[in-house]
Amino acid sequence: MAAKARLSQAGVEQRRQAVLRYVADHGALRIDALADRFDVSLMxxxxxxxxxxxxxxxxxxxxRAVAFPALTMETATRFREGAGLAAKTALCAAVAGRITPGSTVLMDDSTTLYPLAGLLARRDPADGITVLTNSVGLAQRLGAVPGxxxxxxxxxxxxxxxxxxGPEVGGALARLHADLVLTSATAVLDGRLFHPLREYVEVKEAMLAAAEEAVLLVDHAKFGKRAxxxxxxxxxxxTVVTDTATPAGEVAALRATGAAVQVVRSKP
Structure with a gap:
């Protein structure tokens, strides 16, 4: 029998993410059963x-392997960063025009917002945009953008x-006034928003209280879930911005709350 071709590091990571999703779907699984399921050795x-x-x-x-409580793994940046990139880019492109020259913008730690760095890099540095965020990853990306x-x-x-x-983030936000806040949500069901961690809910609420205008960017993968x-x-x-793969019932539920909903098409 011919030996299996050795996977690249990218291939190994793809398999590991598939394992993670499978465990998350089932809650807990025996390790030998996982090895059989993914056709790899126990080692x-x-x-x-x-x-x-x-x-x-x-x-x-x-x-055995055991999943964390509902949706916690979906909040981990290493897991989220590469997921649904086409949809995230389309959502960011739809809201980039709302960031006007001279404006102050709050952004939460959602990886959905990461593509904004590339979009803002195309603009005139003289626009002079100010961004406040609790996300180290987003700060690193935007910090490299002129203007x-x-x-x-x-x-x-x-x-x-x-x-x-924490209270330091909340205290800083209480002293601020921003023109716009951009956030996402970990889970959305029937127009209601959810997150598995209370401290992140507190940051989102403080950002909403500090901004004149609020826009929610949420791709189809976040719908139909609770936390x-x-x-x-x-x-x-x-305004809520989502993509065309979002179920029609969930879009209708968003509109029923009174929010304006913009549905965008993402490139494959």
């Missing part, structure tokens, strides 16, 4: 699970999410 599956556990994406217990002045809202740093929360903490409905946002 290879142990390596995959050790890597995912080290990144705080699941728990590895005696003989964008970035303030990182520091507090308790969460390495797995590469962002900050531990509900924080109101889409009515808290003047």
């Amino acid at each position: 290879t599956m142990h390596r995959d699970l050790d890597d995912l556990a080290a990144r705080h994406l699941l728990r590895k217990e005696r003989g 964008v002045d970035v303030t990182l809202l520091g507090g308790r740093y969460h390495g797995e999410f590469n962002s900050c929360t 531990t903490y509900a924080y109101g409905t889409a009515a808290r946002y003047g």
Whole structure:
């Protein structure tokens, strides 16, 4: 029997993300069953699970892999960053025009907003945009864009999410006034918004209170789910931007809250 071709590092990571999703769907699975499911040796599956556990994406217990509580793994930056990039880029392109010259913009730690850095880099540096964010990753990307002045809202740093929360962030936001806030949501169901971690809900709410206008960017993958903490409905946002793959019933539920909904098409 011919030996299997050795996967590239990208191929290994693709398999590990598939393992992660499979465990998340089932809650807990025996490691030998996972090895059979993904047609790899028991040693290879142990390596995959050790890597995912080290990144705080699941728990590895005696003989089995266990998913974190609902949706927690979806909040981890390392998992989210490369997911749904085409849809995220389309959403950012739809809202980039709302960022006017001289404006002050709040942005949360959503990786949905990462493509904005490339879009803003195409603009005239004389526009003089100010961005305040609790996301280290977003601050790094926007900090390299000419004409964008970035303030990182520091507090308790969460390495797995590469962002900050806590009273320091909330206190800073209470003293600010922004023209626009751009955020996303981890889960949306029937027009209601959810997040698995309370401290991130607190940051989102403080940002909403500090801004004149609010826009929610949420791609189709976030719909039809709940998480531990509900924080109101889409009515808290003047506009919700989503993509064409979002179920029609969920789009109707967003509109029923009174929010204006913009549906955009993403390139494959």
